[in-house]
Amino acid sequence: MMGRVLDVPRAVAAVREVVGPSEFAPLHEPELTALEKQYVTECLDSGWVSYLGAFVDRFDQALARLCGVEHAVSVVNGTNALHLCLLVAGVETGDEVLCPTLTFVGTPNAVRYCGAEPHFIDSEPGSLGVDVPKLEEYLAVAVERRDDGSYNVQTGRRIAAIVPVHVFGHPCDLDPLQVLCERYGIAMVEDAAESIGSAYKGEPTGRHGRVAALSFNGNKVVTTGGGGAVLTNDAGLAARVRHLSTTARIGNGYFFEHDEVGFNLRLPNLNAALGCAQLDRLPDMLARKRTLAERYAEALSKVSGVTFCQEPAYARSNYWLNAVLVEGPGTESRDAFLEATNAAGLGTRPAWTLMHTLPMYNTQPAMRVDGAIELARKLVNLPSSPALVAPPSFVPSAG
């Protein structure tokens, strides 16, 4: 319910009702079962623990199938996946890359790794992602279209790419964004780190941009301990990612030859084994995460001063992290809610500190980001582990 002051005790009780009587409910815990143990043991028994091995191939193929793309290349983490995406999308030293200020620091960091400058853009409450209508208005005045691309009229730098982020698993509005990208000659690179299993208008996220990045960090929906992947339909770009992430080694028998400065970023087989088990169980985990989101939506609908963040009408979200917006002119209600929930063993947390306010990014080019400022002030993430909803086979033991 909007427009009223948060009833903190009722809000805490609603979260507690959904979470159940656990002593401490972390924000997002990996779910590791006998299947993960079995695959990792198989991997150890095979002796192939490094980046060559059957589980890596199987994991890459399963990812490509799941995400509806021709090619997936797994790497050691999501930030490096995004760095590789930006490099193969043509981002060069001195370029600018549009990205939301409401995101994890990995997004602008990957831009900086390319020697390029993050240029921050605003977000909207429906998806928590890029505010496309505001971006369209902004580009019309902030950018000059030339034959070879679009340039920031203030800095003179080329705008090489845009990185939409599917925040907490909610897909942002990709179709009108794609229209803008075509109009301005800007490459779209999806940061799908949080949205594995989410769909935009019936199609998996991660297949709309020229390339996309996934993350398999320990707190994400699918984990490999640490890991990430690059997705693309372009065989040339996939080959380039494989080459760059395998020290740019050229296949020449037992000779070690490299044709440029590459990176050592391939995902080890041991981690891929964990990932294969997680992907086998993903449909089940997604179904339970969806049930959890429905329970939160229902329980919180009776509490004044707080709004549960539903998936946008055009999308299906993986509900990686459930989120609410706490109403109020300041942050007092939000802070009271954060304090009361954490004191009660409910691991809630605020949104990221906005990127354009961090010391290394507070002088970057940026549009007005009022929407993101308001969201960052109101957002609270709720405990979202799939284990908070028992699998159908789960039978509580007596005592």
Ligand SMILES: *Cc1c(COP(=O)(O)O)cnc(C)c1O
């Ligand atoms: C997790 C995440 C990343 C980076 O992934 P790591 O695997 O932690 O490097 C990038 N962008 C967003 C939006 C993320 O949530």
